[in-house]
Amino acid sequence: MRDLRMSYGPTEVLKGVDFTARRGEVLALLGPNGAGKTTTIEILEGFRNRSSGRVEVLGADPAKGDERWRARLGIVLQSWRDHGRWEVGRLLAHFARFYVPFSEPGRPRPWDVDELIREVGLEEHAGKRIAALSGGQRRRLDVAIGIVGRPEVLFLDEPTAGFDPEARRDFHDLVRRLSDLEDTTVLLTTHDLDEAEKLADRILILADGRIVADGSASELAARIQSRQRVSWTRGGRRFTEAVDNSTTFIRDLFERYGDEVSGIEVDRADLEEVYITMVKRDGQDASAEITPEPAEENR
Amino acid sequence: MNNITVNAVLAGASRGWEEYRQSFSNSQDLFNYFGTSGVFLVVAFLLQDSTVEGAEVSVGAMIIASAIGFLVAMGGIITVAQILATEREDGTLLRAKALPKGMVGYFVGKAVHVLLVTATNTAIVLFPPFLLIDGFAFGTQGDWFTFAWVLLLGITATVPIGAVLGSLIKSPRSTMGLLMIPVMGLTMISGIFFQFSAVHEWAQWIAQVFPLYWVGLGMRSVFLPDAMLAVEIGESWRHLETAGVLGLWTVVGLVVAPILLRRAAQRESGSRMAEAREKAMQSTV
Incomplete structure (x- = not known):
């Protein structure tokens, strides 16, 4: 250091x-x-x-x-x-x-x-x-x-x-x-x-x-709470669902359908979302619709 | 000086040489070398048969001798101020600041560059008159010596003035406007184009405060016959006073200029440069 x-x-x-x-x-x-x-x-x-x-x-x-x-x-x-x-x-x-x-x-x-x-x-x-x-x-x-x-x-x-x-x-x-x-x-x-x-x-x-x-x-993405979008293909069709916890959701998906499921994609909150949230949160006009976790800024 | 400083001084000297070399492949610079000198030479040649009022000396010869004073002062004041204002704005100075001992290198480079340019200007003005104009010559061995010290003191007296002005002026685009008028005014009353005895007495006093008159006088003492003394103040070349005034400007300049330069350099940063760039872009559109 x-x-x-x-x-x-x-x-x-x-x-x-x-x-x-x-x-x-x-x-x-x-x-x-x-x-x-x-x-x-x-x-x-x-x-x-x-x-x-x-x-x-x-x-x-x-x-x-x-x-x-x-x-x-x-x-x-x-x-x-x-x-x-x-x-x-x-x-x-x-x-x-x-x-x-x-x-x-x-x-x-x-x-x-x-x-x-x-x-x-x-x-x-x-x-x-x-x-x-x-x-x-x-x-x-x-x-x-x-x-x-x-x-x-x-x-x-x-x-x-x-x-x-x-x-x-x-x-x-x-x-x-x-x-x-x-x-x-x-x-x-x-x-x-x-x-x-x-x-x-x-x-x-x-x-x-x-x-x-x-x-x-x-790490930054994980810090702001947001729903994740999971998309997958099953039987030639494409599905998309917004979920709170993608890991649990995908496990359930596999348990139910096994190998039928392919092409899984998880959209995390991207950096842009993190950035906008962080910058706004700090601004004085932090708007009410953003409800992030209590600021836990590790230094 | 430790080897870090020596290294920076050497790097600066090669920088000055490189920039001098570059000036020969630039049409603007070539014009400055030959254009200004050319004007003096043509005027001097046309007036070579007229004589100075009150002295048996060719006006042409007087103009050439005074022209050297003018070129030295212009090189020291206008050129240095212009370069400094420009290079503060375009980031050249900032780059130097980011290098270890970069500022030393930068200023040594400028000094070498200005010295070479002034020497070139002087040489271009000097050579043709020896062949073409009567009464224009090195009289004695002592003249060489006088020529050398007047030239050198002229440069050391004016370059710090240019450096001070260049570190105070905000925008390079205003340099010419701000400086040309006072410098041209000073030239008019300093006996460069017209004999000094034709200048009003109060204007003579003003002129004698500044280096321009003294460098001109020193050069006249070198190249003109003593017949010229009939129209000079006190009928003397006043070498002692010349050395005194130029020396005083040199000493004051070498004390003040580094302080202001350091301040100007300290102010430079990327964001200030970005601001300057914005302004420059706006003013050119």
């Missing part, structure tokens, strides 16, 4: 945010606009000062982190039109150079530039000027710049905004590889529930300046 610890005192934007990330974990920070996702991530990056609370990233307070500490972080920024005249390979090599003095046994820094360019799928564009890249290619370059120093903790703010489905899948593969092979802890913010579900070991839902939910996608 050494990567990220954060408790953040009361302010207007963040009203007490607590979470911990373990080494190699992928964490997704979900939340509506204005919930404080970016503020949180910028505090962790050391780009913004907090008003109070205790924050620790890689054993140091981000507000006081030195260059050695900075070298262990990776930050994927949303590029816009900076460095338009630079060639992809040259820019990466330039940024890589800053990490040379920070190489450690077991974690050689920086990443070999040619290898990194292949890794993010830009090998055909290495000699291109950045201004000539497409939006998706630029974002891959942003990721490459973020990880060129082989970070131990990687921050990504809305990493796949504007990606096409293929680029998004490639990007997800890359993040998984980083977390599995490089043991990189990843914290990303996203609007995309599907992305959070696919990518993250753990999802934090931030609403109105607080973490209102913390857990894996299935």
Whole structure:
């Protein structure tokens, strides 16, 4: 337990945010606009000062982190039109150079530039000027710049905004590889529930300046009570029924019909439902028709 | 300096060189190199036969000498302010901030870049007149020395001014508008295009507060015959005063600029940049 610890005192934007990330974990920070996702991530990056609370990233307070500490972080920024005249390979090599003095046994820094360019799928564009890249290619370059120093903790703010489905899948593969092979802890913010579900070991839902939910996608789904839809096929016909407990229901189904039953599907409350419920529950205008369990927010 | 800082300084120097190299494949930059200098050269060539009122010196030669002062000041103030305002907005500065010692690398890079660009501008203006304009020459060995220190002090006096302005200005699109008018006004009263003795006395006093006049004077002392002294203040090249004023600007600038730059850099974050991007998008539509 050494990567990220954060408790953040009361302010207007963040009203007490607590979470911990373990080494190699992928964490997704979900939340509506204005919930404080970016503020949180910028505090962790050391780009913004907090008003109070205790924050620790890689054993140091981000507000006081030195260059050695900075070298262990990776930050994927949303590029816009900076460095338009630079060639992809040259820019990466330039940024890589800053990490040379920070190489450690077991974690050689920086990443070999040619290898990194292949890794993010830009090998055909290495000699291109950045201004000539497409939006998706630029974002891959942003990721490459973020990880060129082989970070131990990687921050990504809305990493796949504007990606096409293929680029998004490639990007997800890359993040998984980083977390599995490089043991990189990843914290990303996203609007995309599907992305959070696919990518993250753990999802934090931030609403109105607080973490209102913390857990894996299935844990979160299990937490809100909702009826599940079970569909199955029997005798060439498709049946669907809403049930309270799908496990019991399916057992009964098999007891009654045995092998006649096939193609069973259970629709759990999906992440979207969880998200909407959690975010609303926390809002001041929490409407009456939502009747979740008494808030049991494990921290 | 430890090796981390040395590494960042070297990376910054190569960054400056790379950006300088890139400027030759950019039509806008090429225009800036040759366009501005070209205007001075044409004007100087056309006026080479007229003489400065009260001194047996070609107006053309005077304009070229003063032009170097102008290019140094423009490079230091306008170019630096423009680059800084732009790169604060487009995220270049933020990228530097995310790197270990990235800010050191960034500012060393800028310094090297501005130095190379100013040297190039100066060279482009200087070479043709030696061949084409009478009375335009390095007089003595001492002139080389004067040329070097005036150029260097001119750069160190003006670059921090540009850096301060660039870290205060909110939007790069307003840089030109905000700075061009005062700088052009200052040019008018600093004896760049017209001889300084033709400027009103109160305007002369204002001009003498700023580096532009002094860099121009220093360059005239290098390239023009002493006959020019007849129309200069105190009939002297005033090297001591030149070094004093430029030195003072340098010292004040080197104290103030890093403080403001650090503040500007600290303010940068992804969300501020996103805001700036929104604004820029709106204003271009």
